[in-house]
Amino acid sequence: MILPAMTLTLLLLSAVATDDPAGHAAGVDARGDHAMGFDHTKTTHHFLLTDTGGEINVSANDEADPASRDHIRQHLRQVASMFTAGDFSLPMFIHDKMPPGATAMKQAGAKITYAYDDTPKGARVVLRTDDKEALAAIHDFLRFQIQDHRTGDPQ
Numbered sequence: 001m002i003l004p005a006m007t008l009t010l011l012l013l014s015a016v017a018t019d020d021p022a023g024h025a026a027g028v029d030a031r032g033d034h035a036m037g038f039d040h041t042k043t044t045h046h047f048l049l050t051d052t053g054g055e056i057n058v059s060a061n062d063e064a065d066p067a068s069r070d071h072i073r074q075h076l077r078q079v080a081s082m083f084t085a086g087d088f089s090l091p092m093f094i095h096d097k098m099p100p101g102a103t104a105m106k107q108a109g110a111k112i113t114y115a116y117d118d119t120p121k122g123a124r125v126v127l128r129t130d131d132k133e134a135l136a137a138i139h140d141f142l143r144f145q146i147q148d149h150r151t152g153d154p155q
Contacts, residue, residue, distance in 0.1 A: 101141030
């Protein structure tokens with residue numbers, strides 16, 4: 001349950017004009033913290049492109065932070081399950097728009113697999129396909145994530 005103050009904050013952040021990059025970034029961070037269940041400042045996201053798809057990798061910055069690690073694992077299990085079912089509502093909520101590639105990923109269905117794995121400080125979801133169109137969609141989606149989450153990962 002979202003507290004009234006958090007609801008107001010999220011609404012205000014969602015209403016920030018897209019012409020304001022700092023406002024957009026703050027909105028992504030606030031909505032992301034809420035949806036993911038952990039503080040983005042205590043964790044590190046990586047979105048990696050591969051020849052067969054890519055990877056969403058999140059880790060706790062501090063090995064002595066099992067709460068963040070456990071919330072990361074819970075969130076990425078949910079992501080793998082939702083994406084497998086064709087549900088991309090979480091990234092749509094976090095980014096305040098449907099990320100590029102997500103609609104094509106949904107349409108690709110079983111042509112893409114989403115495999116969840118624990119990592120020592122968090123978890124990852126490996127996206128795989130052997131379909132050219134699905135691969136392009138995955139790469140579009142991950143490139144958008146790299147930009148909007150400001151990870152600095154290679155594109």
